[in-house]
Amino acid sequence: MEQRHLGRTGLRVSRIGLGTLTWGRDTDEHDAADLLKVFWEAGGTLVDTADVYSDGEAEYLLGRLIEGLVPRRDLVISTKAGSVPDPDRRFDGSRGHLLSALDASLARLGTDYVDVWHIHAFDPATPLDETLQALDLAVSSGRARYAGVSNFCGWQLAKAATWQLAAPGVRTRLASTQMEYSLLQRGVEREVLPAALDLGVGLLPSSPLGRGVLTGKYRGGVPSDSRGGSEHLAPFVAPYLDDTASSIVDAVTTAADGLAVTALQVALAWVRDRPGVAAPIVGARNAQQLTAALSVETLSLPDEICRALDDVSAPVHHYPDHDWSTL
Numbered sequence: 001m002e003q004r005h006l007g008r009t010g011l012r013v014s015r016i017g018l019g020t021l022t023w024g025r026d027t028d029e030h031d032a033a034d035l036l037k038v039f040w041e042a043g044g045t046l047v048d049t050a051d052v053y054s055d056g057e058a059e060y061l062l063g064r065l066i067e068g069l070v071p072r073r074d075l076v077i078s079t080k081a082g083s084v085p086d087p088d089r090r091f092d093g094s095r096g097h098l099l100s101a102l103d104a105s106l107a108r109l110g111t112d113y114v115d116v117w118h119i120h121a122f123d124p125a126t127p128l129d130e131t132l133q134a135l136d137l138a139v140s141s142g143r144a145r146y147a148g149v150s151n152f153c154g155w156q157l158a159k160a161a162t163w164q165l166a167a168p169g170v171r172t173r174l175a176s177t178q179m180e181y182s183l184l185q186r187g188v189e190r191e192v193l194p195a196a197l198d199l200g201v202g203l204l205p206s207s208p209l210g211r212g213v214l215t216g217k218y219r220g221g222v223p224s225d226s227r228g229g230s231e232h233l234a235p236f237v238a239p240y241l242d243d244t245a246s247s248i249v250d251a252v253t254t255a256a257d258g259l260a261v262t263a264l265q266v267a268l269a270w271v272r273d274r275p276g277v278a279a280p281i282v283g284a285r286n287a288q289q290l291t292a293a294l295s296v297e298t299l300s301l302p303d304e305i306c307r308a309l310d311d312v313s314a315p316v317h318h319y320p321d322h323d324w325s326t327l
Helices: 029-041 053-068 095-109 128-140 154-166 192-199 210-215 234-240 243-259 263-272 287-298 303-313
Strands: 003-005 012-014 017-019 046-048 076-081 114-119 144-150 174-180 202-206
Touching: 017 029, 029 053, 029 287, 053 076, 053 095, 076 095, 076 174, 095 114, 095 128, 114 128, 114 174, 128 144, 128 154, 144 154, 154 174, 154 192, 174 192, 192 202, 210 234, 210 243, 210 263, 243 263, 243 303, 263 287, 263 303
Parallel strands: 017 046, 046 076, 076 114, 114 144, 144 174, 174 202
Antiparallel strands: 003 012
């Protein structure tokens, strides 16, 4: 699998990443082992998790598999901290919480360090410089090799990345930002992606298949064995089952038919090759699904197909994103 630099750093990652959102809950140890083995044998290196995935079980399961299945040195492990199960405070970006969460993640993963450590979301109740100091301490102590953020909007990312580049002292450059990005969700193109490109921050798209909808599996209804058919993930899929999404899925399917490939391959190739993207994170349920996603490695979409998909899925951005004099 082709390797790409993560942002403006020397770290290289596979251009498709493996997500573990459902590990320890919907994905048991046997299926997770199959997924990791298939991914590793295909040349995949970037494995993404978080301390809140399945209440920590995803990290614990990944740690067990690293110990007995795949050499630690062959993987680039990314995890996240900052989300908390508190209805009154969804995110805690305080230095104390973040560093304690990192230590707990390392214990579950059974490793001395993570390759990339992300702040899971912006915490408006904590000064940003305090949150960023946790990243600096994690890297300077060797517990994390690189640092990034997740779910930061444009101004938040720009402020954080600029602070790390300009503030006095030894600061850790932001290597990456993880955001949802697909043909069904192109909101990052408004401000996040331009900021990331300008500041040298690599984008790691989550849900690159539109929460599974872009595969076309929901065109005839909601399959009972799909995420949309499960009680706890149905609300996650539902926003992309409207008429607007349906027209985009139809276009993806038409393109796939014309290229003699699958809708999954078209949708994944589109986001993988967007400017600024380092590696989409794919969350497959089983090895068969992952193998289908990894088959995109040999596919590059023709320019005319990309333009057609761009047009049919184009978000509406007016002032101030476009030159005001043209509006």
